[in-house]
Amino acid sequence: xxxxxxxxxxxxxxxxxxxxxxxxxxxxxxxxxxxxxxxxxxxxxxxxxxxxxxxxxxxxxxxxxxxxxxxxxxxxxxxxxxxxxxxxxxxxxxxxxxxxxxxxxxxxxxxxxxxxxxxxxxxxxxxxxxxxxxxxxxxxxxxxxxxxxxxxxxxxxxxxxx
Amino acid sequence: xxxxxxxxxxxxxxxxxxxxxxxxxxxxxxxxxxxxxxxxxxxxxxxxxxxxxxxxxxxxxxxxxxxxxxxxxxxxxxxxxxxxxxxxxxxxxxxxxxxxxxxxxxxxxxxxxxxxxxxxxxxxxxxxxxxxxxxxxxxxxxxxxxxxxxxxxxxxxxxxxxxxxxxxxxxxxxxxxxxxxxxxxxxxxxxxxxxxxxxxxxxxxxxxxxxxxxxxxxxxxxxxxxxxxxxxxxxxxxxxxxxxxxxxxxxxxxxxxxxxxxxxxxxxxxxxxxxxxxxxxxxxxxxxxxxxxxxxxxxxxxxxxxxxxxxxxxxxxxxxxxxxxxxxxxxxxxxxxxxxxxxxxxxxxxxxxxxxxxxxxxxxxxxxxxxxxxxxxxxxxxxxxxxxxxxxxxxxxxxxxxxxxxxxxxxxxxxxxxxxxxxxxxxxxxxxxxxxxxxxxxxxxxxxxxxxxxxxxxxxxxxxxxxxxxxxxxxxxxxxxxxxxxxxxxxxxxxxxxxxxxxxxxxxxxxxxxxxxxxxxxxxxxxxxxxxxxxxxxxxxxxxxxxxxxxxxxxxxxxxxxxxxxxxxxxxxxxxxxxxxxxxxxxxxxxxxxxxxxxxxxxxxxxxxxxxxxxxxxxxxxxxxxxxxxxxxxxxxxxxxxxxxxxxxxxxxxxxxxxxxxxxxxxxxxxxxxxxxxxxxxxxxxxxxxxxxxxxxxxxxxxxxxxxxxxxxxxxxxxxxxxxxxxxxxxxxxxxxxxxxxxxxxxxxxxxxxxxxxxxxxxxxxxxxxxxxxxxxxxxxxxxxxxxxxxxxxxxxxxxxxxxxxxx
Numbered sequence: 001x002x003x004x005x006x007x008x009x010x011x012x013x014x015x016x017x018x019x020x021x022x023x024x025x026x027x028x029x030x031x032x033x034x035x036x037x038x039x040x041x042x043x044x045x046x047x048x049x050x051x052x053x054x055x056x057x058x059x060x061x062x063x064x065x066x067x068x069x070x071x072x073x074x075x076x077x078x079x080x081x082x083x084x085x086x087x088x089x090x091x092x093x094x095x096x097x098x099x100x101x102x103x104x105x106x107x108x109x110x111x112x113x114x115x116x117x118x119x120x121x122x123x124x125x126x127x128x129x130x131x132x133x134x135x136x137x138x139x140x141x142x143x144x145x146x147x148x149x150x151x152x153x154x155x156x157x158x159x160x161x162x
Numbered sequence: 163x164x165x166x167x168x169x170x171x172x173x174x175x176x177x178x179x180x181x182x183x184x185x186x187x188x189x190x191x192x193x194x195x196x197x198x199x200x201x202x203x204x205x206x207x208x209x210x211x212x213x214x215x216x217x218x219x220x221x222x223x224x225x226x227x228x229x230x231x232x233x234x235x236x237x238x239x240x241x242x243x244x245x246x247x248x249x250x251x252x253x254x255x256x257x258x259x260x261x262x263x264x265x266x267x268x269x270x271x272x273x274x275x276x277x278x279x280x281x282x283x284x285x286x287x288x289x290x291x292x293x294x295x296x297x298x299x300x301x302x303x304x305x306x307x308x309x310x311x312x313x314x315x316x317x318x319x320x321x322x323x324x325x326x327x328x329x330x331x332x333x334x335x336x337x338x339x340x341x342x343x344x345x346x347x348x349x350x351x352x353x354x355x356x357x358x359x360x361x362x363x364x365x366x367x368x369x370x371x372x373x374x375x376x377x378x379x380x381x382x383x384x385x386x387x388x389x390x391x392x393x394x395x396x397x398x399x400x401x402x403x404x405x406x407x408x409x410x411x412x413x414x415x416x417x418x419x420x421x422x423x424x425x426x427x428x429x430x431x432x433x434x435x436x437x438x439x440x441x442x443x444x445x446x447x448x449x450x451x452x453x454x455x456x457x458x459x460x461x462x463x464x465x466x467x468x469x470x471x472x473x474x475x476x477x478x479x480x481x482x483x484x485x486x487x488x489x490x491x492x493x494x495x496x497x498x499x500x501x502x503x504x505x506x507x508x509x510x511x512x513x514x515x516x517x518x519x520x521x522x523x524x525x526x527x528x529x530x531x532x533x534x535x536x537x538x539x540x541x542x543x544x545x546x547x548x549x550x551x552x553x554x555x556x557x558x559x560x561x562x563x564x565x566x567x568x569x570x571x572x573x574x575x576x577x578x579x580x581x582x583x584x585x586x587x588x589x590x591x592x593x594x595x596x597x598x599x600x601x602x603x604x605x606x607x608x609x610x611x612x613x614x615x616x617x618x619x620x621x622x623x624x625x626x627x628x629x630x631x632x633x634x635x636x637x638x639x640x641x642x643x644x645x646x647x648x649x650x651x652x653x654x655x656x657x658x659x660x661x662x663x664x665x666x667x668x669x670x671x672x673x674x675x676x677x678x679x680x681x682x683x684x685x686x687x688x689x690x691x692x693x694x695x696x697x698x699x700x701x702x703x704x705x706x707x708x709x710x711x712x713x714x715x716x717x718x719x720x721x722x723x724x725x726x727x728x729x730x731x732x733x734x735x736x737x738x739x740x741x742x743x744x745x746x747x748x749x750x751x752x753x754x755x756x757x758x759x760x761x762x763x764x765x766x767x768x769x770x771x772x773x774x775x776x777x778x779x780x781x782x783x784x785x786x787x788x789x790x791x792x793x794x795x796x797x798x799x800x801x802x803x804x805x806x807x808x809x810x811x812x813x814x815x816x817x818x819x820x821x822x823x824x825x826x827x828x829x830x831x832x833x834x835x836x837x838x839x840x841x842x843x844x845x846x847x848x849x850x851x852x853x854x855x856x857x858x859x860x861x862x863x864x865x866x867x868x869x870x871x872x873x874x875x876x877x878x879x880x881x882x883x884x885x886x887x888x889x890x891x892x893x894x895x896x897x898x899x900x901x902x903x904x905x906x907x908x909x910x911x912x913x914x915x916x917x918x919x920x921x922x923x924x925x926x927x928x929x930x931x932x933x934x935x936x937x938x939x940x941x942x943x944x945x946x947x948x949x950x951x952x953x954x955x956x957x958x959x960x961x962x963x964x965x966x967x968x969x970x
Contacts, residue, residue: 043204044197048369049451053886084197097195104854108669109194110369110418138893143369143419146861147894
């Protein structure tokens, strides 16, 4: 007989996240974003819309930026995941993080981690004009900044004419 | 103590370099960059359970019965509470006596009046199970549908279904006005005409939804809530639950934006501590985006029916306006009645225009309650005023820039008394307009040339002059609170300062600007200043962050507290220097006798004497070095005079926005080609942060001008949105680049001359875009009087202008 309780089926999920091995038995329906935030405890990955639109939950899975709010944890089984917590080296910010700071490219900061992961996932050589940069950034929503300073920050690091 | 106006930095302090006025980089940045910033959804407590609210799927219905059995039977479900269980919680306060009482309860009982109205709460081991159970409660709730009203016309129809049975009609507010001079102007004017303007239903939509974590232990409530007003949440919980207020601690953790939507006190703020107390466990509720779209306040949703009297020479003689706001069900605290009054009061923008008569209406419908959103009524009014000016220009053939030039406020008119009682303290209205017009004229020429060879594209320009009332009274909004805010300032034994503020930060960099203010007012470096806010136990009572008020109230309260700290510090230093206090000055952080550099005593020596080595204090002096300032902004009025006039804002920033658009006739495609902001918020504390506020404000204004609208089914009043797919939130590709320039006209009565800048950016774009599109398509007879100006709205306007079967 089919189990009518949708939350009762559990699966093993084993991933490498920011270089550490994690193996947990979790509900099959658990979203990757909730796995990262609530099971692993990395809360820098934010949930802004839960339908894959705003990009705040962006993480890198096996090299690709994905929306962790519309991915099941079990889909990431066996993968290598990077989150925003993996960017800075201790106290040392990455050039992109530093540029966000110096260009006032964030206000409330809720979207910032998603932007950083989108940027981290690409090769800047593929984004050497401003239009391409704007197109790339258009996958992430920000409600505070009006985006202008984010574009400026990215262009300054990637050597693109702003 | 009376407040000196204007308050300045204590003249006994001199410093290598002042920090006020500098683009100090934000101290708040590192945590969001590294994923360490803690928003409410990031907080967990041991033993915590998760709550999901059950929300009405009906626009208007009676709740016949709720069977919680199936939900309670689900493994992992701890409890289900309905409105009836909260019989020991008082309804939300009703403090404004001229509006109808809605009798809002924490959870809806017996009747629901909008989709999204919370009527039950489920407590479970995790959010997934809680949502399963919430669905079961919803599935086992029997509703008896009632006829719904979806918009103003339906609500005001003679046989309209009533939302509140004991009201005579659906007016929450009906506040008439009649002015003899307006009536006379209509009799005397060469011409008159009528028009209608519409600002649709929109909202602030911070990227972080709301959320509450409540923990009640030994009768002590700790509540983490993503709110702009933690002290007001505390007072309201105490009033509704009877829990003694000192036993309630409300903490605003890092916030992911608010934009006004989080100024309101929501049912969840009250229900969550009630649940925690009832079940003896910490409980957390994190709003999801669908809930946020239907249950956090909406805003705008205004219609303005105007009559305009004008002369052949382009003089606008008088305007009569019926200003309607569709406030949804009205079930929100504070009520959503204030924005339309702000619209009415500020509708004349940056213009000298006294002959204005506004009849204000707030109307209830079966939609999400409306309330605060950045701009708070001002953008709606600007759309009307600039639209009228352009219309009169078209009708008379007088140049639209020339009409504005004749009407725009001049410096020698300051202070200027507006038709509704607003007292514009100062500003650069004419200068800002001229500069914006000059800047936009350059790009207009270039852009026209660019499209000269494309017959399908038209180019147009829009101009605006707005005022931004800042630091408003809360009394007219709440019927209860008024206008002050507070700072408690302490210098610790190591010579570093710590300030607690009654305002909050929702992402606007308040920690950084507050540290600049404290640094200059104590002669310290910003790095030596710690800022604490958003915690009712660690910061003094204050009204929070809204209404572009933080700049003025922080400046005033910090300067008051700092002056008091300085008086005592100076006495201590004088004692140590064996000098008279009045001879002691503070230079580069060291106290010394004026005219001589040595010997000196440091802040650390003074503060160590005050807290630790109290044996070093002057005989009989009370130990300690902590002082508070409770600052009530001068000139701010809280109640209207006998004629209904009130200066409801402490100061008035101003600005001129202008923009050039291109419109593709065949598709209605609209693009902002250039956008110019000339902005004046008085003395600037941190120009970088101010530019950020302007940029973000313009982006939200553009969102409202071109994209965003909550649509409801006109038959059923059911929402036609459930996600960002149906409510178009602009991305980087949609927001135009803009040029920003500033004038700095200090507020003559406010501390340091600051005015406030949180909302100005949002005010201009709706009117700029509407006027620019009308200009671009003028030869087709198109007039845009509603936002958002979407391609389909443009195509429809073109079709209508060209008549039945029109070819354009």
